[in-house]
Amino acid sequence: MYSAKIKVTLRKSILDPQGKAVEHSIQSLGYKNILDTRIGKYVELNIDTKSQEEAELITDEVCKKLLSNPVMEDYTFEVVNVNGN
């Protein structure tokens, strides 16, 4: 069994109004030195497969097909073995 931890973030060139809203909230709490807040999605999933390579391939396909919008978003992931399988 492998566990994939995926981060999906808006591309740098895309405005992030949700991030801006959070940044304003943080600054109104008094943290004036916090800048450039950006919000993304974080997805964890388990993959029941035999090899690390296969798990990474499946994760990449799922990210491309479903979890990210390739026009606006980038994704990064790491796949780790979670038992002796």
Add this chain to the structure above:
Amino acid sequence: MYSAKIKVTLRKSILDPQGKAVEHSIQSLGYKNILDTRIGKYVELNIDTKSQEEAELITDEVCKKLLSNPVMEDYTFEVVNVNGN
């Protein structure tokens, strides 16, 4: 300048209907070996401060006060130095 990368996830004991919905979508694409999908938030922010310790302290406070719901969510973060400051 330090960059904080924060993951906010629902606690294991809390049902994650959004994750379940994504899991069903993934399985309907033919990936039957994907299990236990859970969705969280991913936040990146920059902190204009002098020391790693101060940046970590500020990040922890912001997570507690604003970015996570301590009843339902857990958070983890890492803080990295992004220039020679």
